Amino acid sequence: MTRDEARALDAADPFAALKARFAVPEGVLYLDGNSLGVLPRDTSARVADTVAREWGEGLIRSWNDAGWIDAPMRVGAKIAPLIGAQPHEVVVADSTSVNLHKLLVAALGAQGGRRVILTEPGNFPTDLYIAQGIAATLPGVEVRTVARERIAEAIDERVAVVMLTHVHYRTAAMFDMAAVTQAAHAAGALMLWDLSHSAGAVPVDLNGAGADLAVGCGYKYLNGGPGAPAYLFVAERHQARLASPLTGWMGHATPFDFGDDYAAGAGMKRWLAGTPPILALAALEAGLAAFDGVDLAALYAKGRALAELFVAEVGSRCPDLALASPTDPAARGSHVSFAHADGYPVMASLIARGVIGDFRGPDLLRFGFTPLYLGFEDVWRAAEILGEVLASGAWDVARYRARGAVT
Amino acid sequence: MTRDEARALDAADPFAALKARFAVPEGVLYLDGNSLGVLPRDTSARVADTVAREWGEGLIRSWNDAGWIDAPMRVGAKIAPLIGAQPHEVVVADSTSVNLHKLLVAALGAQGGRRVILTEPGNFPTDLYIAQGIAATLPGVEVRTVARERIAEAIDERVAVVMLTHVHYRTAAMFDMAAVTQAAHAAGALMLWDLSHSAGAVPVDLNGAGADLAVGCGYKYLNGGPGAPAYLFVAERHQARLASPLTGWMGHATPFDFGDDYAAGAGMKRWLAGTPPILALAALEAGLAAFDGVDLAALYAKGRALAELFVAEVGSRCPDLALASPTDPAARGSHVSFAHADGYPVMASLIARGVIGDFRGPDLLRFGFTPLYLGFEDVWRAAEILGEVLASGAWDVARYRARGAVT
Structure with a gap:
């Protein structure tokens, strides 16, 4: 899929407007709603x-x-x-x-x-x-x-x-x-x-x-x-x-x-x-x-489509990265994990570039797809950045190994 | 004690300034910090x-x-x-x-x-x-x-x-x-x-x-x-x-x-x-x-003095009201209770007049003294209002009996 095609999916997405209900920080692609959900805008008030x-x-x-x-x-x-x-x-x-x-x-x-x-x-x-x-x-x-x-x-x-x-x-x-x-x-x-x-x-x-x-x-x-x-x-x-x-x-x-x-x-x-x-x-x-007012079945279908897009884009960009989740979308929830021997510093490098997922030892990169506030271009871009990080080899193993777990 | 004497105690109170740390509502004499403490001003931020x-x-x-x-x-x-x-x-x-x-x-x-x-x-x-x-x-x-x-x-x-x-x-x-x-x-x-x-x-x-x-x-x-x-x-x-x-x-x-x-x-x-x-x-x-920065022993001594003032003032204004707490201040905590057969509607009448204590069945009027945000005049005035309510007989037993407990 091209980035323009992902944008077109967002343009046709009936749930795209829901993102406005959330205070997603500028510059962040948040693929960790399965750990801590984003702040809804109405919550502060x-x-x-x-x-x-x-x-x-x-x-x-x-x-x-x-x-x-x-x-x-x-x-x-x-x-x-x-x-x-x-x-x-x-x-x-x-x-x-x-x-x-x-x-x-x-x-x-x-x-x-x-x-x-x-x-x-x-x-x-x-x-x-x-x-x-x-x-x-x-x-x-x-x-x-x-x-x-x-x-x-x-x-x-x-x-x-x-x-x-x-x-x-x-x-x-x-x-x-x-x-x-x-x-x-x-x-x-x-x-x-x-x-x-x-x-x-x-x-x-x-x-x-x-x-x-x-x-x-x-x-x-x-x-x-x-x-x-x-x-x-x-x-x-x-x-x-x-x-x-x-x-x-x-x-x-x-x-x-x-x-x-x-x-x-x-x-x-x-x-x-x-x-x-x-x-x-x-x-x-x-x-x-x-x-409120959300068609839940359609929302969950969007979440599944987001995860499928991510798996496909990561698969084409990082063919060596092993999917640690079921390949059948119907057999998994709304997150996916990939195994990588340097999972911890790779995730730290992603976070430094604004793609927030999390690490689960000993080797899992975990990414969650929350259809309320994630779009197709967000997911496409996150996969692109993961591909760039892995292609670059630009993670500092020694530095991050010393720090303990990302929670 | 006269109201002016209570005011003089406030003027000499080293803790009087602490009240500014709390958002005590206008017009409220809050004698229920033993149930739910008042909102500190810094908490909102x-x-x-x-x-x-x-x-x-x-x-x-x-x-x-x-x-x-x-x-x-x-x-x-x-x-x-x-x-x-x-x-x-x-x-x-x-x-x-x-x-x-x-x-x-x-x-x-x-x-x-x-x-x-x-x-x-x-x-x-x-x-x-x-x-x-x-x-x-x-x-x-x-x-x-x-x-x-x-x-x-x-x-x-x-x-x-x-x-x-x-x-x-x-x-x-x-x-x-x-x-x-x-x-x-x-x-x-x-x-x-x-x-x-x-x-x-x-x-x-x-x-x-x-x-x-x-x-x-x-x-x-x-x-x-x-x-x-x-x-x-x-x-x-x-x-x-x-x-x-x-x-x-x-x-x-x-x-x-x-x-x-x-x-x-x-x-x-x-x-x-x-x-x-x-x-x-x-x-x-x-x-x-x-x-922060409060001399705890002196603070507790003020709390005891507030309770003693209340007991004395209520005693002189409402001689028929029975103290249900130890008479020795050293033998009790920072609240006092009085027994009254119509305790529930009496407390409701007090609350309607801005004196917030609480009721504990079957017959207790309970008042707490929090030295961080209560002054001597506050307590003196609360005793005066309790005296006025009891002297007036102006509580509506039937109306409040129908409502269930004040929590």
């Missing part, structure tokens, strides 16, 4: 208003008057259409890690004598670590890891819950959510999906797949800001029977009665623990507004 | 900069370049002098509820066969609820509640950890931290203090008292904003042996190696779980800056 008017002027009255107390459920309901959930099946709370802990312990508690958490090696580290922490704390719990190709057949009568990340953080390999969920159910296990690398970028249909539980983070494709609050999903059919181990006051049925005995709130409320983080919730809510 | 420059322009680079990755330890170190801790004994993370869970489970894990969490009935609800959630999840764990007068004698060889709130959220009754801690240690138990209602308002000396563990919230006297992140303290001598059950990736020794196996980080790092909430951390850090 929304956060400033929450600080100065709601907190500064309203003070304690804003818990009621500004709707603070309802924010976790209200913002959760706005995430629901992105993940195929009903509005009352999603709540915003805590971090992905903490939510994984809550749901895994709850799943184990609901599954009788089954004590195995089944997952894959190489899953996102916090998923593995949280499961290991539970195994170290609760008697008899075991974390079993099985290569993804053999997950379905490994679900046996000892497995309480299968925990997988829908789109892999390194390779972008995407599970068939419906098929794996069906396999879990066939063996009597619950299915927990981590949607951190998929929600907002690829189609996710939790209820269509019959999923039981899910978590996801707010700071990647949802554009909620660094360390944004996370969310969790519990299918309606499980809501009354699952119990959170983190029984904080905001999950109580009537927290403002200040009684001595815990009584779990109805629906998703019981998954709240502490006082909700209002400033961060305001930023996340503003981030989600970037999806 | 700091949060705006974090959003627009650090996130908007720096994007993913700010994890290193703007010090995001260090924020939990950096802000924790700023809390340390307020609670008598060393800088490396405090980290900011999650909510008070989640931190209570981490430390209680860790304490149980370190205490061999001891399986009792000892606390008092009427402790702040989330403390009780979190302990109950642990008892419902971990085999053999029991939550034992004993009236505060008999706590020390109730610590026996089955008690793993004593969990108490230093200053009671309703009455402001304050424990003798050193004496109770000593009693816990004499019986082989660990001591965990909840400092939510004391840190930043009264002297707290965790290491002086020999305390083992502590938690506290960021949104009361620390002025971190609604739902600000909380903090936790682990005495240096315990840091290597206690294990968090919430083993998220940010607590890993080397999170950016992305390995499959959890290895706890050194010092306080292991108490982190998910990705730190950067926007909220920026607000909390700005809130803590309000203490």
